[in-house]
Structure formats: structure tokens, C-alpha cells
Amino acid sequence: MSLRLRLSLILGTAFVLIWALAATWMFRDLRSQMMFSLDQRLVASARMVAGLVDRLPQPLSAQGEGTRFSADQWSIPDGIACQVSSLRGEILARSHGNADQVLDDQRTGFHDQEIEGEHWRSFTLARDDVRITTADRELEREALNRSVLLAASAPVLMALLGSIAMLWLGIGKGLAPLNRMCEALRKRDVDALEPLALKSLPSELQPLLETQNQLFLRIGRTLERERQLTGDAAHELRSPLTAIKTHLQVARMTAGLAHEQALGHAEEGADRLQRTLEQLLLLARVEGSLSFDDGAPCSAERVARLAIGDARPEDRWRVELHVPPRLPSIALGMPSTLAVQALRNLIDNALRHSPDQAPVWLTLATEPGCVCFTVRDFGPGIAAQDLEHLTQRFWRSRSSTGCGLGLAIVQAIAQRCGCTLHFDSTEDGLRVSFKVPFRPV
Amino acid sequence: MHVLLCEDDDLIASGIVAGLNAQGLNVDRVATASAAQAMLQAASFDVMVLDLGLPDEDGIKLLQRLRHKGEALPVLVLTARDSVSDRVAGLQAGADDYLLKPFDLRELCARLHTLQRRVAGRTLNMIEHGPLQHDPSTRQTWLAGQAVDLSRREQALLYALLQNRGRVLSGEQLKDSVYGFSDEVESNALNVHIHHLRRKLGNGIVETVRGLGYRLGPAQAAAQEPQ
Numbered sequence: 118m119s120l121r122l123r124l125s126l127i128l129g130t131a132f133v134l135i136w137a138l139a140a141t142w143m144f145r146d147l148r149s150q151m152m153f154s155l156d157q158r159l160v161a162s163a164r165m166v167a168g169l170v171d172r173l174p175q176p177l178s179a180q181g182e183g184t185r186f187s188a189d190q191w192s193i194p195d196g197i198a199c200q201v202s203s204l205r206g207e208i209l210a211r212s213h214g215n216a217d218q219v220l221d222d223q224r225t226g227f228h229d230q231e232i233e234g235e236h237w238r239s240f241t242l243a244r245d246d247v248r249i250t251t252a253d254r255e256l257e258r259e260a261l262n263r264s265v266l267l268a269a270s271a272p273v274l275m276a277l278l279g280s281i282a283m284l285w286l287g288i289g290k291g292l293a294p295l296n297r298m299c300e301a302l303r304k305r306d307v308d309a310l311e312p313l314a315l316k317s318l319p320s321e322l323q324p325l326l327e328t329q330n331q332l333f334l335r336i337g338r339t340l341e342r343e344r345q346l347t348g349d350a351a352h353e354l355r356s357p358l359t360a361i362k363t364h365l366q367v368a369r370m371t372a373g374l375a376h377e378q379a380l381g382h383a384e385e386g387a388d389r390l391q392r393t394l395e396q397l398l399l400l401a402r403v404e405g406s407l408s409f410d411d412g413a414p415c416s417a418e419r420v421a422r423l424a425i426g427d428a429r430p431e432d433r434w435r436v437e438l439h440v441p442p443r444l445p446s447i448a449l450g451m452p453s454t455l456a457v458q459a460l461r462n463l464i465d466n467a468l469r470h471s472p473d474q475a476p477v478w479l480t481l482a483t484e485p486g487c488v489c490f491t492v493r494d495f496g497p498g499i500a501a502q503d504l505e506h507l508t509q510r511f512w513r514s515r516s517s518t519g520c521g522l523g524l525a526i527v528q529a530i531a532q533r534c535g536c537t538l539h540f541d542s543t544e545d546g547l548r549v550s551f552k553v554p555f556r557p558v
Numbered sequence: 559m560h561v562l563l564c565e566d567d568d569l570i571a572s573g574i575v576a577g578l579n580a581q582g583l584n585v586d587r588v589a590t591a592s593a594a595q596a597m598l599q600a601a602s603f604d605v606m607v608l609d610l611g612l613p614d615e616d617g618i619k620l621l622q623r624l625r626h627k628g629e630a631l632p633v634l635v636l637t638a639r640d641s642v643s644d645r646v647a648g649l650q651a652g653a654d655d656y657l658l659k660p661f662d663l664r665e666l667c668a669r670l671h672t673l674q675r676r677v678a679g680r681t682l683n684m685i686e687h688g689p690l691q692h693d694p695s696t697r698q699t700w701l702a703g704q705a706v707d708l709s710r711r712e713q714a715l716l717y718a719l720l721q722n723r724g725r726v727l728s729g730e731q732l733k734d735s736v737y738g739f740s741d742e743v744e745s746n747a748l749n750v751h752i753h754h755l756r757r758k759l760g761n762g763i764v765e766t767v768r769g770l771g772y773r774l775g776p777a778q779a780a781a782q783e784p785q
Contacts, residue, residue, distance in 0.1 A: 348639065352611065355638035356567050359660040363573030366663040370580040379576060386569050 120295070124288045129281050136277045143273075144266055151262050155253065156227060159240040162197050163251040167244045170201060196257050198237070200250045209247060222250040229255070294319050298326065310337040349511040353393050353520060360386035389520075396522040399458070400510070403529040409455055414448030414556060417481050417488040423453075424460035425479065432468050439480040449488065450556040451534035459530045460490060462523040463549050467494035469519060471546065490551045498542040507540055527551070559674060559694065559717060560602070560735045563587040564594040564617070565609040565636070570659075574607070577663035582697045582710055583670065584738040591615035598624070601739040602731045603631060604677075604721065605670050610637040610648065618651045625652035632673040636661065671695045678721055685720045690759060690777035692720060699759075701777060706758055711736050711751050719764065719774040728771040 200211040200220045208219065221230050222241045225248075230237050239252035294317075301313055312330035364383035368376050402409075415423075418440055425436045449456055460479075467477040471494040478493040499507065499514065506512040508528035513521040531538040531551065541548040561578060565571040566589045575585045586601070588594045591612045598606075610617035621633060635653040637644070645656050654676075655669050671694055675683060683695045689702040694717050699706045708716065718727060718735035727735075729748060736751060737743050752764050752772070760778030767773055 348641070351640065352638040355659045356570060359638070360567065360569040360573055362660045363570060363577055363663055367573055367576040367580060370577065370663070375576060375580075379573070382569055382572060389569070 121285075121288050121292055124292075125281075125285050128284050128288070132280055132284065133277065136273065136280075140270065140273050143269070147266060147269060148262055151265060152258070155258050155261070156238070156240070159197070159227075159238065159251045159253065160242075162199065163240050163242040163249045166199055166201065166249045166251070167242055167247075170244070170247060170249065196253050198252045200252075202248050202250070204243075204246050204248065220250045220252055222248045294322055298322060310334075310340070346510060350397060353397075353511055354390065357386045357390035357393065361390065393520040393522070396520055396526065400522055400526050400529055403455070403526060403533055409452040413453070415453035415456065416446040417449060417490070417553070418444060418446070420449060420453055420456045420460060421479055421481060421490065423457045424464055427457070427461045428464055428468065435468060435475070436464055436477050436479055439478060441482060444481060444483060444488075447488075448556040450554040451530075451536065455530045455534060456553060459527045459536075459551060460492070462527050463490075463492040463551060466519070466523050467492050467496075467547070467549075469517065470494055470514075471496035484552065487552045487554045490553070491548055492551070493546055493548045495546045498544055498547050499540075501542070504540055504542060508538070559583045559604045559670065559714070560738065561585045561670065562594065562597055562603040562606040562631075564589075564591070564606065564612065564620075566590065566611065566613050567609070570609075574663070574666070578667060578670075581663070581667045582694075582713060583667065584714060584735065586739045589613070591617065591620040594620060595624075597739065598629065598631070601734045604718075604735070605673055606631050606633045607666070607670070608633055608635050608653070610635060610639060610644075618647060621648075621651045621653060632677055634666075634669060634673060636666075668695065674721065685717075687720060687723070687774070688777045690763075692716060701759060708758065709751075709754070712755050712758070715748075715751050715755055716759070716763075719772070723774050726767045726770045726773045732772060 198212050198220065200208060200222065202208045202222055211220075220232070220237070220239055220241075221228065222239075225241045225243050228239045228241070230239055230252075236255035237252045238255055238258060239250050241248055241250040243249075294315075298313070298315060298318070301315055305313075310333050312333055313326060315326060318326055361383045364379045364386060368379035368383065371379060421438055421440075425433060425438060428436060464477060464479065471477060475495045477495075478491070480491040480493070482489045482491070503514065508524045510525040511521040512525075513519055528538055530536070535554055537550075537552045539550045539552075541550070559582075561583050563571060563574055563578075563585050565574065565587065568589075571587045571589070575587050578585045586597060586603075588597050589612075591614050594606070594608075597603075608617045608621060612620070617635065617637070621635070624631070624633075632654045633652065634655040634657060635648045636657050636659060637648070638659040639645075640658050648656050654673055657666060657669060671683060674694070675681075678685075683693050685692045685694065691700040692698070692713075694713075697708075697710075697713055699708050699713070699716065714736045715732060718732055733743060733748050736748065756762075756764055760776075762775040763777050765773045765775035
């Protein structure tokens with residue numbers, strides 16, 4: 118149901134209800150006022166007749182039967198019947214010629230009576246020796262009442278209909294900005310991400326539009342990043358695949374030494390593809406919501422030794438581990454597999470970027486609530502403008518031979534486990550500090 | 559055919575070089591855009607195979623710059639970027655063809671031959687020159703219907719002359735076509751190949767233009783190989 122219809126229905130129903138109540142109240146009032154006025158008319162008519170009777174030169178009763186006054190003579194309003202009778206019950210005068218229609222006048226005051234199937238409202242006044250009764254037909258009273266009510270209800274009904282129409286139009290007009298927004302959204306391409314440009318929106322809708330546009334912007338950026346990442350991943354996977362395919366084809370075309378060489382190269386490509394795939398999958402696991410087995414709680418020193426143990430045997434001796442004498446053996450607050458993985462990548466990176474035979478230092482230090490692993494190499498360091506790219510997926514320095522995922526994985530692990538990663542580059546090498554919180558006791 | 563390969567990935571590059579060599583093409587490989595530019599100035603090439611993800615510059619930019627300078631060398635772009643917009647951008651920047659990684663070496667070779675054919679304005683791979691017929695893609699040569707057996711270098715020499723019909727090629731240019739830039743060549747090696755070619759296809763096939771270089775001459779069907 119549209120907002121316009123909904124609002125119109127709610128407000129319209131309320132309008133109709135209130136107007137109906139008011140109208141009922143008014144009609145009831147009007148009716149009783151009307152009846153009262155008609156009754157007053159009966160009384161006034163009776164008094165007028167009584168006054169006339171008083172002023173007659175001889176008492177009406179003395180004139181005897183047969184003397185009649187017609188209603189026309191007395192100028193009594195149309196529809197009112199009048200009857201003058203003596204105390205004994207004989208009728209002295211009456212406005213209606215029909216002798217059978219005798220008004221009951223035994224009691225004074227107002228009465229409802231039925232005469233020959235017609236309902237009458239009568240008023241009887243006793244004065245000296247005569248009774249004066251005035252009456253009018255209920256039918257006429259009701260007809261009068263109805264016409265008054267009809268006259269009164271027509272403007273009320275018109276006003277009500279007018280109000281509802283105005284309500285419908287007004288709500289439509291008031292909701293127009295919302296409709297404009299809806300229309301603009303509906304017309305958009307499903308994949309469109311450019312911000313909505315709508316002029317002169319009311320203040321209530323401005324925040325909505327702004328949030329919406331910011332969302333579009335964010336989604337756009339995310340999509341762009343994902344697209345970039347997919348493109349990069351495709352490139353990283355295609356390159357070794359190309360190498361493998363090319364060398365296999367070369368192997369088919371050649372013989373002897375060239376054939377052997379080509380097969381060797383193809384294998385090298387397969388190794389590269391495997392490394393890249395493993396790193397990509399690890400990154401996806403770390404960034405995703407998959408859980409890692411916490412394993413046995415592991416101390417900082419043990420993690421460091423495990424990570425060094427994973428280095429290539431020919432490089433392992435280059436890594437120097439510096440452990441302070443009184444390092445508390447508190448367990449780390451992250452799965453040990455991830456801690457080892459992060460350190461392994463940092464050590465691998467350091468070994469890659471320092472000259473052959475140059476040492477790599479791995480230093481452990483405690484800080485309040487956490488332990489700080491620092492990996493320091495003696496390579497050329499890294500340019501300040503490249504520092505921010507270090508943890509970007511698939512970014513690698515010009516001289517690097519890695520797949521560009523190692524530090525991105527460390528960063529993802531740090532984010533996942535509440536660790537901090539900091540790079541400090543000087544001319545004599547790069548220092549990477551990786552702070553891991555202790556396991557809460 | 560003398561090919562300049564611009565590819566930063568050593569493993570892929572070595573594969574392409576070996577594969578194209580095996581199909582009778584001479585390939586010189588560079589790893590960066592700046593090296594490619596230097597190489598283009600130093601030697602003459604028939605075609606360039608360009609990877610877009612170069613470490614020092616985007617391949618598209620290099621291509622645009624080359625085209626801006628009026629370089630007419632046919633360029634085949636070889637890349638892992640597969641979106642339509644990438645391909646359109648590559649072609650608009652002046653690429654003559656576009657091949658996605660991973661590719662088939664035979665397809666690469668066929669496309670390079672096609673590019674050459676187009677440059678020479680031919681509709682068929684077969685080059686005809688009087689009674690001489692040469693198909694560079696299958697590396698077969700016929701003289702008056704008789705198959706002629708040519709070595710790889712001789713084929714390269716013949717191809718360079720046929721591709722530049724009517725033009726004089728310097729000794730250096732011919733040497734680039736036959737050997738590639740990086741090969742160390744003895745000073746008279748080219749003369750040896752010219753001699754062999756004349757012996758197999760008639761004395762007139764290579765005309766010497768004194769002081770300038772060499773030019774394709776008429777093939778002589780009557781030429782008989784001395785026994």
C-alpha cells in the first residue's frame with residue numbers, strides 16, 4: 118500500500134469519525150431544539166386563542182353549539198389544529214370541520230395522541246371555564262424536522278468530502294519529494310553507483326540522500342578494490358600458468374638439452390603457481406570467518422623458534438634470535454599457527470631483502486599486556502612513499518621475487534587477532550615490529 | 559623474422575624465446591620499457607611482442623609514446639588483463655593484435671606471421687617472387703616448383719629480403735634479422751649466408767648495392783645447384 122493511500126486512509130477515517138460524531142451531536146441537538154420550538158408554537162398558539170376568547174364580548178360558552186370559528190379567521194399557522202371546549206366537555210369552537218376528529222383535552226399540558234390513525238402532538242390550556250387545545254400532526258413535525266436536518270447536513274457533507282479531497286491532494290503534494298527520490302532510484306541502472314543528484318529536497322530527506330550517496334560511494338570503492346584484486350589475482354595466477362604452458366609447448370617442439378631445460382622451467386612455474394595459490398588460500402582463510410584451531414597455548418619464544426625452524430635450511434643460520442633473560446612464558450592471545458605464520462612471513466621477507474649472508478635479527482621484548490617481536494634486516498630499507506603499499510595485496514618492490522602476499526597476510530593476521538604491525542625503515546635496513554597481546558588469564 | 563619481446567617475467571620470457579626460436583624466429587628479449595625503447599633505437603625489428611605489466615612503466619604508455627613518435631613497428635600485446643576495456647585500450651593505444659595469457663605458442667607464432675603479412679600487404683602467407691615461393695609460417699621454399707632446403711639463417715635472410723622488396727637493407731639490418739641483437743656474430747658470417755643463398759636460389763637473388771647494402775634481386779629458376 119502506498120504511503121499516500123495509507124496516510125489518506127488513516128487521516129480520512131479520523132476525519133469521517135470526528136465529523137460523524139459532531140454531526141450526530143448536532144442533529145440530536147437540532148432535533149430537540151426543533152421539537153421544543155414546535156411545542157412552544159403550540160403553547161403560544163393556545164395562549165393566543167385564550168387571549169382572543171377572553172376578549173370576546175360574550176363568553177364563548179353562551180353562544181351555544183353550532184357557532185364555529187374557522188382556522189382561517191383566527192389566522193392560526195397552517196397545520197395547527199385548535200379546539201376550544203367547555204369544562205363539561207362540549208366543544209365550543211374548533212379549527213377543523215370534521216366532527217369526528219375530537220382532540221382529547223381532559224388533562225392540561227402536552228400529550229401525544231392518536232386520532233384515526235394519525236399521530237398528533239397536543240397542548241391543552243385550561244382558562245376560566247374553557248379548555249383550549251392546540252395540536253399539530255407528528256407527520257408534519259417530522260417532515261419539518263427532516264427538511265431542517267437535510268438543509269443542515271448538506272454543507273457538513275460537502276465540507277467532509279472537500280476535506281478528504283484536500284487531504285488526498287495535500288498528502289500527495291507533501292510526499293512529492295519522496296516520490297521524486299523513488300522515481301530517481303527506480304530509473305537507475307541496477308549496477309549504477311554514481312550518486313543521486315536531487316535538488317531542493319526537504320530537510321528530513323537530506324540525511325537519507327546523503328547516507329545513500331555515501332553508501333553508493335563506498336560500494337563503488339569496494340567493488341573497484343575487489344575488481345582490482347580479482348584482476349591482480351588473475352594476473353598472478355596466469356603468469357605462472359603461462360610459463361608452465363609455454364615451456365611445456367617448447368618441450369614438445371624441442372629435443373635434447375632444450376627439452377630438459379623447458380621441462381625444468383615448467384616445473385619451476387608449477388612451484389610458483391603452488392606458492393601463490395597457497396598464499397592466496399591462506400589469505401582468504403585469515404580474512405574470512407573460518408576459525409583456526411587454537412592448538413596448545415604457545416609462548417612467544419616457542420613461536421619464534423618454530424617460525425625460524427620453517428626458514429629454508431640454507432638460510433636458517435642467518436636468523437639471530439634475541440630473547441631477554443627474564444621473558445615471562447605467558448601464552449600468546451592468538452592461535453599459535455597464525456602467530457608462527459606471521460613471523461615466518463616477516464622472516465622470509467627480511468631474508469629476501471637483505472644481502473646474501475647478511476644476518477636477520479629477531480628480537481623479543483615484553484611490553485605491558487603484550488609481547489613485541491621485532492624483525493630487523495640489513496637490506497636497503499624501503500622508500501618512505503612505498504611504506505603504505507607494503508601490506509597491499511600483490512604489491513611488491515621492483516626487486517622482489519615474492520608473490521606480493523606475504524606482508525598482506527601478516528597484516529590480515531594482525532587485524533584478525535588484535536595485534537599491531539609497524540614498519541620502520543632506515544638506510545641500514547627495515548625494522549618490523551609485531552605486537553601480540555598476551556592471552557587473558 | 560626479428561622479434562623484440564618485452565616481458566618482465568623471466569620464466570615466461572625464456573619460454574617464449576625458446577618457443578619462437580624453435581619455430582624459426584629470432585627473438586631479442588628485454589624486461590623493461592626503457593630497455594625496449596633503447597633496443598628499438600639500436601636495432602631493427604620486424605615485430606614487437608609487448609607485455610603490459612612492466613615494472614618501470616605501463617606497456618600501454620610505452621606503446622602510446624612509440625606511436626606518437628611515428629614508430630610503425632607492428633605490436634602484439636601479450637597480457638593477463640582480460641577485460642574488454644583493457645583490450646580496447648590496448649588496441650586504441652596502437653596495438654595491432656592482442657593475445658591473452660596463457661596462450662598457445664603456435665598461435666602466437668601464427669599471429670606474428672599474420673601481422674607481417676598484413677604489413678607487406680599480402681593476403682596469403684605464401685610469398686611469391688618470380689619462380690620463387692616462400693612460406694614463412696611453414697618455413698618452406700620452392701623454386702620453380704622444386705622444394706629448396708634452406709637453413710634457419712638462410713630462411714631468415716631470404717625472409718628479410720622478401721619482406722623489404724625493392725628496398726636496400728644495410729649489412730647491420732640484415733644481421734639483426736638473421737641473428738638477433740644479442741648474438742655475437744663473426745664479421746663474415748652474413749657473407750657466408752648470402753653466398754649460400756645465391757648458390758641455392760641463383761646469383762641474382764641478393765644484389766649488392768655498393769656502399770649501401772643489399773637488395774632482393776630476381777630469382778633464377780635456371781640456377782642449378784653445383785654438385
